[in-house]
Amino acid sequence: MQFHHHGYVSGDPRVQPAAGVGLDRPDELPDEVDVLIVGTGPAGMITAAQLSQFPDVVTRIVDRREGRLAIGQADxxxxxxxxxxxxxxxxxxxxxxxxxxxxxxxxxxxxxxxxxxxxxxxxxxxxxxxxxxxxxYVNQARVLDYFAEFMADAPTRMRPDYGYEFRDLEIADQGEHPVTVHLARASGEEKVVRARYVVGADGAHSGVRRSIGCTAxxxxxxxxxxxxxxxxxxxxxxxxxxxxxxxxxxxxxxxxxxxxxxxxxxxxxxxxxxxxxxxxxxxxxxxxxxxxxxxxxxxxxxxxxxxxxxxxxxxxxRVTDRFDDVPLDRIGTRTPRVFIEGDACHTHSAKAGQGMNVSMQDGFNLGWKLGYVLSGRSPESLLATYSAERQVIAQNLIDFDKQWSTLMAKKPEDFDDPAELADFYVQTTEFLFGFMTQYPPSMLVAEPAHQALAAGFPVGKRFKSAPVVRVADANPLQLGHQHLADGRWRVYAFADRDATALTPWADWMAGSPDSPVRAHTPEGEQLDSVLDVKVVYQQRHVDVDHPTVPDLFRPRTGPFQLYDYEKVFATDPDVDIFEARGVDRGGCVVVVRPDQYVAAVLPLDATDELAAFFRQHLLVRARQPV
Missing domain, CATH: 3.30.9.10 (D-Amino Acid Oxidase, subunit A, domain 2)
Structure with missing residues (x-):
């Protein structure tokens, strides 16, 4: 964790400086917002938590409860x-x-x-x-508490607005805030909020789902x-x-x-x-x-x-036919404005322990995408990928849960083998643990043409961590655990043996107007504010001299222009990440989305492919080399 780069910090480093809408956040629910989230369950709270990292996006989350959840059903x-x-x-x-x-x-x-x-x-x-x-296993209420703490400590100083019950909504054909939402207080007082986007995370009996006509x-x-x-x-x-x-x-x-x-x-x-x-x-x-x-x-x-x-x-x-307000026969013809997630769009038994877990991945998926569109980083077309990606995952869960709940209800005498239930549990552990999700090729997921360069990082699946050693301080760390929910893409450069291919790649990334770093980083922002680029060398940390590493991996940060020492890694002496994850010794690039899923695997010399991939979903900001 870095926190002294803007000056000495003596308080809790998890509390980020207020910025943007967090500088003067109104206590009362505004009449106009960028995103209105309905429901403070796990799906809604993780969506809000992710959006809390986008200082210029006005996000509010409402719930009909009068305060925090005390006892949660999911655990x-x-x-x-x-x-x-x-x-x-x-x-x-x-x-x-x-x-x-x-x-x-x-x-x-x-x-x-x-x-x-x-x-x-x-x-x-x-x-x-x-x-x-x-x-x-832990009370669902504690999960919500931690997300609430993260939101409150974020630049936007976000917190839930309790005591608002959703009534209905209408979507206009035009206007900056085309979604009109009708809410009500317990006292009967009505509140109308106009939003650019609405997220329905309001449970199995979702009023938002009903308002947009989704069919379960x-x-x-x-x-x-x-x-x-x-x-x-x-x-x-x-x-x-x-x-x-x-x-x-x-x-x-x-x-x-x-x-x-x-x-x-x-x-x-x-x-x-x-x-x-x-x-x-x-x-x-x-x-x-x-x-x-x-x-x-x-x-x-x-x-x-x-x-x-x-x-x-x-x-x-049950699973709904779509996860947004765009009818099936109009997909691709207009931008979605209303989304549903969690129990609002998929319900199943509780015994597989998947409901809250899959719901949070819905929210993680949607949150950064809304943030990117509303902060001007990506085109609105990005939002159509939410329903396209998550509806399939929900259906896979329903299919699995039917098997599991049927086995749980089966009479012992109907099993051919008493160990059948135990065998099924062991064989499906990867699914149960949440690691079977694999997104297909799209504007956010490249074709796996170069998958052989990093076989252990399957394109479309979540980035599976492995041990590395940070060069600057010799700390043994898990590489994937450095991926924070700050909305940034991660680009991991795995160096070739002698770095002869890495060096020109790093120079191109740092200096070429065509590089994703230069093309998509807004003027005036830190060089790694959109793309966090890290390097992993094949050598031991004692054989890598930090000052000789390309400047791309040692960016200057904060008003004092201090070096960032946390982007350069070497192999762990006990677990070589190149061997453990099947990374080619000739080096490669692994691109990871803000929600931790591998988006592309490319050779170090495939700079045109890398640039083209990011231009599919990031807007060009024309930052000039410095």
């Missing part, structure tokens, strides 16, 4: 989300207060006495070492579950491990230990939903859920002492 934090939290600066802090999943146990009916359950398979939560990030397809799996967060005394031996429990008496439990040492969540199978029992299942009391749990856990007992929260729900799998 599973997959490693991809923890990786995202690292970009927002709070992965370490939230991990400290979370429950960390290390092992998963699978329980089955005892073959000798099916009325009893016995432990079967036991597997590591990440058996293949897919991620260096942990799999966590799918249906119910006709199976009901009771869910409860409880404090209890029990003799069940794996109460502090994640467990999938299937009983011979009928029904199953997904057990999720929670943060704090004693709290745990149980998803308890209530059985098939038929027309004649629909009402009874929906009105199941918490006492009945506890009784079901005790029957499933036999011979173990569960003495519930306190219930923090409980609910009954049916598994539903």
């Amino acid at each position: 599973g934090i997959q490693p991809r989300s923890v990786e995202t939290f690292a970009a927002f600066g709070f992965a370490g802090r939230i991990a400290e207060e979370s429950y960390r999943v290390m092992e998963v146990c699978f329980w089955h009916p005892d073959p000798a006495d099916p009325s009893r359950i016995v432990r079967g398979e036991r597997t590591a939560d990440d058996p293949s070492g897919i991620s260096e990030f942990p799999h966590l 397809t799918g249906g119910s799996a006709a199976h009901a579950w009771g869910v409860m967060d409880v404090l209890a005394v029990t003799d069940f031996p794996d109460i502090r491990k994640k467990c999938a429990i299937q009983s011979g008496t009928g029904g199953s439990i997904l057990l999720i230990p929670r943060e704090g040492g004693q709290l745990f969540r149980m998803y308890v199978d209530l059985g098939e939903v038929r027309p004649e029992n629909h009402g009874a299942l929906r009105s199941t009391t918490v006492e009945q859920i506890v009784a079901h749990a005790n029957a499933i856990l036999h011979p173990y007992t569960l003495d519930v002492r306190d219930v923090a929260w409980h609910s009954v729900y049916e598994v539903g799998h």
Whole structure:
């Protein structure tokens, strides 16, 4: 973290200097805004958090609640989300207060006495070492708190506007603020806000979705579950491990230990939903859920002492036909003005632990794109890529969740092999952890023609980190963890053995009017304000002399024009990133989007291709060489 480049800082370095709209932010909700976000759930909050890094963009986020969420329904934090939290600066802090999943146990009916359950398979939560990030469980409210803190400390000093309920909206054909939104206070007072763009993150019963006429397809799996967060005394031996429990008496439990040492969540199978029992299942009391749990856990007992929260729900799998206001038959003919994300556009069971995680990736995807368009960095056409990219991902999630929830509801006697559920969990870990997303070629993702130059950084997938050593101070670091959610693109130059190809590439990037750095950096801004360019050498750090590195990787920063010492890396002596990620020893360039997905892999001499790629989605600012 760098924070002294504008002068000595003695306070909390996470609090950025106020700038732009943050210098005189009105307390009251303005009549006109650039972006109005409806809903302060995970999707809405990460969108707002990303936009809080764009000082000249007026963003407000409203919610009908009167204050922060106290108890959240979602609690599973997959490693991809923890990786995202690292970009927002709070992965370490939230991990400290979370429950960390290390092992998963699978329980089955005892073959000798099916009325009893016995432990079967036991597997590591990440058996293949897919991620260096942990799999966590923590109250969703804490996730929202951390995003709120990030927003409040950002240049825009953003904070939620509570107590506003969405009523409806209209979209005009023209005008600077074409979307008119009608809100209402609990007192009945109405508020009209005109916005350039609106984001509906207002849940499964989204009013924004209704207003733009999106159609949800799918249906119910006709199976009901009771869910409860409880404090209890029990003799069940794996109460502090994640467990999938299937009983011979009928029904199953997904057990999720929670943060704090004693709290745990149980998803308890209530059985098939038929027309004649629909009402009874929906009105199941918490006492009945506890009784079901005790029957499933036999011979173990569960003495519930306190219930923090409980609910009954049916598994539903639905995804909308589009994630913005542009009808399917008009795609490509006009710019979207209204977007939906999270539960507003995809719903599924909670047992795969994907809802909050996928919703946050919706918001991360959309947030930087809105920021780029509204700050004049990109054309409006960029916004059409949100629905095109995320709708496919949501459908993949629905398809996966149907498999997982069906297996969870399956009776033990219907399995060909008792280990089938455990095997499915292990085989699908990469999907469960959030790392299977791969965006297809588009204006933001290049064709993978040069993929062989960096096989371990698949184009379209998230940038998979690896260890490196920072040359200036010999610090061992994870390269990907230096990618902050500040809205910038990352360009990683992997040097050839003797840097004979790297040097002319760096000179071109720093000095040519055609280079992306010069073409797309606004006049008067830091050279790395849009593209953060870093270098990784094949040598050990002791063999790289920092002052001899090309100036591109040692930019001057702040009013004192100090050197930036945090862009030059060497290989780690234990894990060579070139070998670990299949990077060609002749060197290459890996381009990574602001939301951490690999956008292109190119040879060092493919400068024309690099320039052409960025010109597809960044506006030319004609910055002159200095």
